[in-house]
Amino acid sequence: MKIDHLVLWCADYNATSEQLFAETGLASRDGGWFPSEAIGQRIVPLGNGQFLEIESKLDDAKFREFAGPVASFMDDAVREHPCFLTFWVRTDDIESAAARLGVDVWTVRKTMPDGREMYGKTAPPTLDAIAQGLPVFLWLPEDSPHASRMSVTHRAEPERIAWLELGGTEDRIAEWLGPEWCDLPLRFTGESPGITALGIAMRDGSEIVLRPTAGGLCAPA
Amino acid sequence: MKIDHVALWCNDLHETAAQLFEETGLASAEGGWFETGIAQILVPLGNDQFIEIESVVDRRKWDEALASFGLEPFGRFLDDKIAGGPALVGYWILTDDIEAKARALGAEIMSLSKTQPDGNVISGRGTPPTPDAIQRGLPSFWVSDSGGMEVHGSRARVEHRVEPAGISWLEVGGDEQQLRAWFGPEGEALPLRFAGGSPGIRAMGIATEDGDEIVLRPSAGSLRVR
Secondary structure: OOEEEEEEEOOOOHHHHHHHHHHHHHEEEEEEOOOOOEEEEEEEEEEEEEEEEEEEEEEHHHHHHHHHHHHHHHHHHHOOOOOOEEEEEEEEOOHHHHHHHOOOOOEEEOOOOOOOOEEEEEEEEEEHHHHHHEEEEEOOOOOOOOOOHOOOOOOOOEEEEEEEOOOOHHHHHHHHHHHHHHHEEEEEEEOOOEEEEEEEOOOOOOOEEEEEEEEEOOOOO | OOEEEEEEEOOOOOHHHHHHHHHOOOOOOOEEEOOOOOEEEEEEOOOOOOEEEEEEEOOHHHHHHHHOOOHHHHHHHHHOOOOOOOOEEEEEEEEOOOHHHHHHOOOOEEEEEEEEOOOOOEEEEEOOOHHHHHHOOOOOEEEEOOHHHOHHHHHHHOOOOOOEEEEEEEEOOOOHHHHHHHHEEEEHHEEEOOOOOOOOOEEEEEEEEOOOEEEEEEOOEEEOOO
16 A cells, blocks of 8 residues: 555645745646646656645635535635645555445546546545545556656655654544555644645655645644 | 737636637647736747636635735626636737836836746736726736747647637727727737727637638637637
């Protein structure tokens, strides 16, 4: 089991991308948009087949139609600063993952910057996971282009996700992800569920820690 | 005197760009963003001209920016314009002497800067200031302060399904005599069609290399006139 990607949710994905580059040297590029959800994104490849999505809504009315009651939660979450919402782990068998958890499988469609459409399946539907502060299982077709391979010019070279710091309990995550969960580099704070920080290992041996606050994305703990 | 670019304002820039491609074959590329919470997508049209598709991404930042400049009426004007779908809202004319234009028009000059997708910031100046021009249905005269054509919106790299050859005409409302006076003698060279009625840009024609023409006249449900 491996972390595929995580999302940094914000009010303006362009401004937050610019802020991330200014603070860390991590560059990004247009990742496309979700037509049904009215969400736009930029992608930050992190090495090791992993990446960060920086996302915000594009059209408030359409987004509310999609997100329903979770829309207000997501708006409130970024009132002061960007925040991590959830992370995705890849699976080859999304149906089994959904059956084990007793959740629905959701098909997500994205339009790439070049106009091509791609799709994937998640369990549970992403909004359900976000509302509970839990990760999402993700299945992608074999020929699907992976965002981690997007070409960008970082000022500093990331090697991989070193760790994720989570609220909630270890037991709940273990139950949710199943026995393979211990492959993941997770740290637990015991506070309310959700991602509180991300560590990115760099090729030069250093580490970038993203812990969004009103003072910055890299503010210290 | 030449039309440099036209703004197509909308609720969701990605959706409108996809709609434009579907209806016309005109492709687009990410164009960058402004500190005011606006983002844009560029549609190069040939002949060093382009369309910018723009929308608000960060509503709170946009509202704060409008309030800080006392421009709330401009925000409402734009919201009203797109209540029924995307709308052409403004156009810009290149000038070599922005100060002289501002003096001649008795207008202020507004500086604008934009972050490009590669992170570089480019800037330019317009007169009259964009909110004033758009609300009056007039063009802004424009000069870039960021070097040559390599950063010009018309150079955005895209793969159109058709080959545009420049803006062939703009249909504008408003009083024709006032508009002619606004442009001065040089304005006679502009491909404008005067429609009368309320001020503002109504439609545009885009020539294509095969001799055809694409007409954009946004209305509920479609951008193009077939």
